[in-house]
Amino acid sequence: MKSSIKWTELIITPLVRISGYSAIIFVLLIFYFLLREGLPTIGQVSFTNLISTRWYPIENYFGLLPLLGGSLIVTLGAALIAVPIGICTAVYIAEVAPRSAREVLKPIVEVLGGIPSVVLGFLGILLLAPYIRRFLDLPTGLSAIAGSILLSAVAIPTIVSVAEDALDSVPRSYRDAALALGATQWQTIWRVTLPAARSGVLTGVMLGIGRVIGETMAVMMVTGNAAVMPIKWNSLFLPVRTMTATIAAEMGEVANNSTHYHVLFFIGLVLFIISLGINIAASATMFIQRKRSERILS
Amino acid sequence: MKRAWFITAALILFLLSSCRQGADSTKSGSSNSQTQAIVNKGSDTLVNLALAWAEKYHKLDPNIDISVTGGGSGTGIAALINKTVDIANASRQIKPEELQQAKTNGVNPMEYIVARDAIAIVVNTSNSVNHLTIQQLSDIYSGKINNWKQVGGEDRIIVRLSRETNSGTHVFFLENVIRLGDSKNKTLFSSDTLLLPSSEGITAETRDNPNAIGYDGLGYVTPEVKVVAVGRSDSGPFVMPSADSVNNRQYPIARDLYMYTDGQPTGRILEYINWIQTQEAQNIVTQLGFVPIKSP
Numbered sequence: 001m002k003s004s005i006k007w008t009e010l011i012i013t014p015l016v017r018i019s020g021y022s023a024i025i026f027v028l029l030i031f032y033f034l035l036r037e038g039l040p041t042i043g044q045v046s047f048t049n050l051i052s053t054r055w056y057p058i059e060n061y062f063g064l065l066p067l068l069g070g071s072l073i074v075t076l077g078a079a080l081i082a083v084p085i086g087i088c089t090a091v092y093i094a095e096v097a098p099r100s101a102r103e104v105l106k107p108i109v110e111v112l113g114g115i116p117s118v119v120l121g122f123l124g125i126l127l128l129a130p131y132i133r134r135f136l137d138l139p140t141g142l143s144a145i146a147g148s149i150l151l152s153a154v155a156i157p158t159i160v161s162v163a164e165d166a167l168d169s170v171p172r173s174y175r176d177a178a179l180a181l182g183a184t185q186w187q188t189i190w191r192v193t194l195p196a197a198r199s200g201v202l203t204g205v206m207l208g209i210g211r212v213i214g215e216t217m218a219v220m221m222v223t224g225n226a227a228v229m230p231i232k233w234n235s236l237f238l239p240v241r242t243m244t245a246t247i248a249a250e251m252g253e254v255a256n257n258s259t260h261y262h263v264l265f266f267i268g269l270v271l272f273i274i275s276l277g278i279n280i281a282a283s284a285t286m287f288i289q290r291k292r293s294e295r296i297l298s
Numbered sequence: 299m300k301r302a303w304f305i306t307a308a309l310i311l312f313l314l315s316s317c318r319q320g321a322d323s324t325k326s327g328s329s330n331s332q333t334q335a336i337v338n339k340g341s342d343t344l345v346n347l348a349l350a351w352a353e354k355y356h357k358l359d360p361n362i363d364i365s366v367t368g369g370g371s372g373t374g375i376a377a378l379i380n381k382t383v384d385i386a387n388a389s390r391q392i393k394p395e396e397l398q399q400a401k402t403n404g405v406n407p408m409e410y411i412v413a414r415d416a417i418a419i420v421v422n423t424s425n426s427v428n429h430l431t432i433q434q435l436s437d438i439y440s441g442k443i444n445n446w447k448q449v450g451g452e453d454r455i456i457v458r459l460s461r462e463t464n465s466g467t468h469v470f471f472l473e474n475v476i477r478l479g480d481s482k483n484k485t486l487f488s489s490d491t492l493l494l495p496s497s498e499g500i501t502a503e504t505r506d507n508p509n510a511i512g513y514d515g516l517g518y519v520t521p522e523v524k525v526v527a528v529g530r531s532d533s534g535p536f537v538m539p540s541a542d543s544v545n546n547r548q549y550p551i552a553r554d555l556y557m558y559t560d561g562q563p564t565g566r567i568l569e570y571i572n573w574i575q576t577q578e579a580q581n582i583v584t585q586l587g588f589v590p591i592k593s594p
Contacts, residue, residue, distance in 0.1 A: 056486055058463045066489075125499065130506040139455040139509050142492055221499065224492040225462070239492050249462045249495050255369075 034272055038265035045259060055227035055241065057250065057260045066227040067267065070144070070240035071213060073230040074223060077148025078155055078212045083205055085152070086159030090201070093160070094167035095189050106164065113157025117150075121221035124150045129222055136237060142224035144240045150218045155208035162207060166200020167193060199285050206282030210275050213244075220245035243267045334566050336364045340374020340387030343466030344555050347413060348387055350582045351574060358573075362566055378558055379403050384567050386558040389415070389466065407558045412574050414589040416516040416544045416552035417471055420500070420523040422508040427451040429527040429536035432550055436476050438511060441488030446509075458491040459500050459512035467515055475513075475551060497587075513551075516544070517587025544589045555588070 041050075045062050052063035093105050128149060129141030136145075170193050178188040194201065224239025227246075232238070247264050254261045338348055345368035352364035374386035379400045392400075392407055400407050419435065421427060427449055430438075437443040439458055446454045461468045477483035494500050497518040504510045505522045512523075516539050519525060527536035530550050543549040563571055573579055580590035 054486075054489060056463070056489075058469065059484075059486065061486075125502055129503075133507060140457040140492065140503065140507055142494075142503060220495055225494065226490045226492050228490050239490065241493070249493070250464055252464065254464070 031272065034265055034269045037262060038267075038269040039262075041259070041262045041266040044262060053229045055246070057263065060259070062259075062263050063227075064267065064270070066229050067241055067243045067246050068270070069230045070223070070227070071242040071244070071271075073144050073235055073240060074147045074151065074219060074242055075209060075213045077145055077236055078151035079205075079209055081148060082152035082155035082159060082208055082212070086156045086204070086208060087163055087201060089156065089160045090163035090167060090204070091189055091194065094164045095193060096185070106161075109157050109160045112153065113161070115153075117154060117215055117218040118221075120150050120153060121218035124218060124222035138237055140224065140239065142222055143238055144223060144230065144236050147219045147223040147240070147242070148236070150222055151212045151215055154215055154218070155212050158211055159204045159208040162204030163197070163201040166197040166204065169200070170196045199288070202285045203282045206278050206285070210278045210282070213278070214271065214275055216244040216248045220248055225249065243271050247271075333361050333363050336362060336385065336567060336570060337383045338364055338366045338385045338387065339369060339377050339383045341371040341389040341466070341555070342368040343389040343415065343470070344387040344413075347555075347583060347586050347588060350586060351579055354579070354582060355570060355573060362570070364570070375407075375558065378407060378560060379405050381405065381560065384559065384563075385571075388556045388558060389470070389553065391554075391556065392558060406561045408560075408562060410557045410559070410571055410574075411554045411591055412557050413555045413580075413583045413591060414544050414552055415470070415555055416539050416549055416589050417467060417475075417513050418516045418519045418539045419526040419528060419551075420504050420512050420514065420519060421526055422504055422506075422510055423522070423524045424508045425451060425524060427526060429529060429534075431529045431532055432475060432478060433531075435528070436478055436485070439471075439476050439487055439491065440485045441490070452508075454509050456511055457503075457507060457509040458488060459503055459510055460487060460491045460493050461497075461500070461514070462493050462495055467513070470553065471513055471551075474553070515587040516540075516589060517584060541589050545591070552589070 041062075045060075049060075049062050050064050052061065053065050054061040054063045055066050089105075089109065093102050093109075097105060124146055125142075129143075129146050131141065132138065132143065132146050132149075133141030174192050174196055175188055178192040179185075183191065219242050223242060223245065225241045225245055226239035227241040228235075228238065230236075230238070230240050247267055250260070251264055254264060338352065340348075345366060348366045352366050355364060356362060371386075371388035371390050374383065374388055375392055375396050377383040378386035379396065380403070386407075392409065397407065419430060425446070427446060430449060434443065434449050438449070438456055439460070443449060444456055446452050446456055460471070463469075472487065473479065473481075476485050476487065492503070494503065497514050500512040500514055501518070501520055501523060504512045525538060527538045528550055529536040535548070537543050537548045537550070539549045539552070544552045557571065557574070559567060559571065562568075575591070577592075580592060583590040
């Protein structure tokens, strides 16, 4: 009896430990793999080529700037749409909505988050893009703004879910105190609850943006994939090509270990570093907030 | 503690090694009895068609295994010259220097036209432009012509649609339309050309957008879009793409697709090449969006 417990412990304890550490191991392995496959780019493609503005890999034009710009403008547009809507939805669900509405709304928003992005892409190509073209009188609806709108639908559920949890965990005494001091409900939300939940809301925003920048399928279907520099004043309404769509569209047919192959991994490396940065920023805000609350409590 | 690590590591190693064994045993199990192999390599344009033929033929005669790989027409012909393949696929004719190389290596390439490939130019049904020359198409796609009124249409911006760069159709269009078939011409697609990942994407956007112009393999064209007649020069004649106009070489944006063998083939290779010329095999050509060598 005694020895059998010891045996299972001998196996299970390290297994649990390994699965705990495996996340770190996987991230490191992926990073190593990206470095190994992506870094040869630097030896094979000249720096001036990499920072040029022309992406046409079958003729060895490897300018990354249009792709980087495309990803940034789509993400920026999606953030401009998703952040206000997401935070407002979270505030409504957590603070304003009656209990019955709340119990319906949150699961529905989370179902929205579960819609596969390829389905969103279909809706985008068949309904959204033609509508945008007619409504805004654009040459084509396959544009950065179409991608931004679709991606905001990807980001909003994340933002709502995390921000609502944060608002919900603000102690009830905060609201009671504000209301007792004569604040209106709006003043309570704007001046007390939302600032108190600031770090959670920011984390939600960061995670939402992280999802947007890594999203591929919907973007590839609706942004037109034209590798132009998004530097004109109306670039948000013109076609762009994102980094993720480039990798997805070209990886399938690229010859192993060719220059093009390495450049695609290099783009993956850039994407990885960007989303790593966003995630570090998100956890940093959480960490700062925790230290602050610990200070208040002590 | 150390012992625990040891045991887990041993377990993982054991699992990994058993996986390895499993993979090996399945491999050795498949090569039984007297299956005969045909090795087929070459053009990426042809690779899907060649795969479809190979699968169908394997069903008709399970003793023949045909392995198909891509890599490009040049790769396929090089492999034929080095005698590592039985059949090379090519989307262009063999070059004189390749033929010379083959002769010195004792290889005598035999040429078979197995299918044809034509590119249709499509626009929105409301577009009043009915015909374009190759030169006009080149100017549109390289960014020199930006408005439909410059080619006789309404005053609208032209939105250029293209397949992704990894598509064989993209490269064929670049070489034969944008660069007018001149290998020294280094003109590129205008950088604001929309690269769509699928034929469906091109059809959907052309159907909805009166500004759009697109191209695609003839077999992928649907009735929802308008096909434009193409002429070699301003004086015409302007020809609509069809199996007939491609087969009698009137339609300008078309090419033959080839298979090459070493010398007069015999046995299983001859049977396979003969089967490809049959109606049954040519029906697959139509299904994959190419033009069959004989009209049904």
